[in-house]
Amino acid sequence: MGLFTELKDSISRVTDRLFSEQEPKRIGIYGPPNAGKTTLANRIARDWTGDAIGAESHIPHETRRARRKEDVQIERNGKSVTIDIVDTPGVTTKVDYEEFTDEMEHDDAIRRSREATEGVAEAMHWLREDVDGVIYVLDSAEDPITQVNTMLIGIIESRDLPVLIFANKIDLDDSSVKRIEDAFPQHKTIPLSAKEGDNMDEVYDNIAEYFG
Amino acid sequence: MPKATNADDSDGSDGVQIDLISGERMENMATMEKIRMILDGVHDGNIVILEEGLSPDEESRLIEVTMSEISPDEFNGIEIETYPKSKANDSSLLGRIMGNDESTAKLTVIGPANQIETLHKDETLISALVSRD
Ligand SMILES: Nc1nc2c(ncn2[C@@H]2O[C@H](COP(=O)(O)OP(=O)(O)OP(=O)(O)O)[C@@H](O)[C@H]2O)c(=O)[nH]1
Ligand SMILES: [Mg+2]
Numbered sequence: 091m092g093l094f095t096e097l098k099d100s101i102s103r104v105t106d107r108l109f110s111e112q113e114p115k116r117i118g119i120y121g122p123p124n125a126g127k128t129t130l131a132n133r134i135a136r137d138w139t140g141d142a143i144g145a146e147s148h149i150p151h152e153t154r155r156a157r158r159k160e161d162v163q164i165e166r167n168g169k170s171v172t173i174d175i176v177d178t179p180g181v182t183t184k185v186d187y188e189e190f191t192d193e194m195e196h197d198d199a200i201r202r203s204r205e206a207t208e209g210v211a212e213a214m215h216w217l218r219e220d221v222d223g224v225i226y227v228l229d230s231a232e233d234p235i236t237q238v239n240t241m242l243i244g245i246i247e248s249r250d251l252p253v254l255i256f257a258n259k260i261d262l263d264d265s266s267v268k269r270i271e272d273a274f275p276q277h278k279t280i281p282l283s284a285k286e287g288d289n290m291d292e293v294y295d296n297i298a299e300y301f302g
Numbered sequence: 303m304p305k306a307t308n309a310d311d312s313d314g315s316d317g318v319q320i321d322l323i324s325g326e327r328m329e330n331m332a333t334m335e336k337i338r339m340i341l342d343g344v345h346d347g348n349i350v351i352l353e354e355g356l357s358p359d360e361e362s363r364l365i366e367v368t369m370s371e372i373s374p375d376e377f378n379g380i381e382i383e384t385y386p387k388s389k390a391n392d393s394s395l396l397g398r399i400m401g402n403d404e405s406t407a408k409l410t411v412i413g414p415a416n417q418i419e420t421l422h423k424d425e426t427l428i429s430a431l432v433s434r435d
Pocket of ligand 2: 152
């Protein structure tokens with residue numbers, strides 16, 4: 091983007107802010123490691139702002155710091171909603187560095203596990219203090235009934251945060267959206283493939299409706 | 303009921319110590335006291351069973367404190383299992399406003415991640431394999 095358009099853009103964003111009643115809502119993208127949170131965050135950011143948020147990887151705990159993308163403006167049915175997206179580290183109750191030693195050197199595995207534990211703690215902190223709504227991302231090819239998912243959904247509910255459940259990776263053969271709907275019938279589940287970009291219209295409709 | 307200070311007794315023996323903690327005992331404890339009691343037990347290699355479980359906020363802090371104590375080759379974190387709350391409606395807003403005594407009463411089993419493995423779990427049964435190390 092050229093300097094001029096960038097300037098114009100940020101001025102119009104400032105004026106949008108001044109005339110809108112509130113700050114953009116901060117939407118935290120939560121879920122277990124490797125569910126596709128960053129892939130989703132990158133897709134949303136790329137679709138609406140042009141740039142990405144962070145690195146994606148098949149190795150769990152790729153995201154070890156919460157990362158925020160501000161002022162993501164989503165246009166839906168002639169209306170526009172502005173949100174801040176927070177991509178968070180995958181939450182777990184255990185981290186064993188030996189899980190990474192096949193993929194990297196011993197010292198790097200130890201460093202990754204240490205950063206991962208800090209990242210999980212940080213994600214929990216954001217959830218208690220700093221988010222206004224949650225997109226909970228699950229890998230629909232995996233069993234959704236895990237203790238971490240049950241606990242996190244419970245924590246989100248206890249804070250009365252609006253939440254959408256995203257059943258990701260529907261492009262995989264083992265994917266079952268129904269298994270997720272059955273596990274969390276109290277919440278709306280939206281199927282998608284963040285990687286392939288499948289069903290993103292429904293994703294954006296729901297984001298605009300729930301968090302706008 | 304065994305106290306955490308009894309944990310030394312089990313050192314050197316082959317057994318796995320199980321601490322069953324009543325709701326009554328937890329009732330007047332502060333969040334951090336509960337978390338300390340749980341993690342001290344788990345660090346000693348014990349299986350801690352809470353009659354009434356933790357509130358969502360306490361669970362969130364338990365995860366956070368557990369993370370800060372993970373250390374390579376020493377402590378990998380925890381395995382935790384609870385019975386699902388009696389389905390659907392008890393997490394209603396009204397239920398929570400009325401006080402969450404009822405909704406947090408869920409049997410909770412916590413152990414060291416490297417020693418406890420959940421074999422099977424359904425709505426009425428948790429089956430776990432505990433190894434000595
Ligand atoms: N098949 C398929 N793979 C996906 C999809 N979304 C993400 N992935 C893959 O899943 C892996 C994990 O993706 P990430 O976006 O890094 O996952 P994450 O939830 O951010 O993981 P952590 O940051 O480690 O918690 C990567 O290899 C992605 O390419 C999807 O819709 N379909
Ligand atoms: Mg990530």
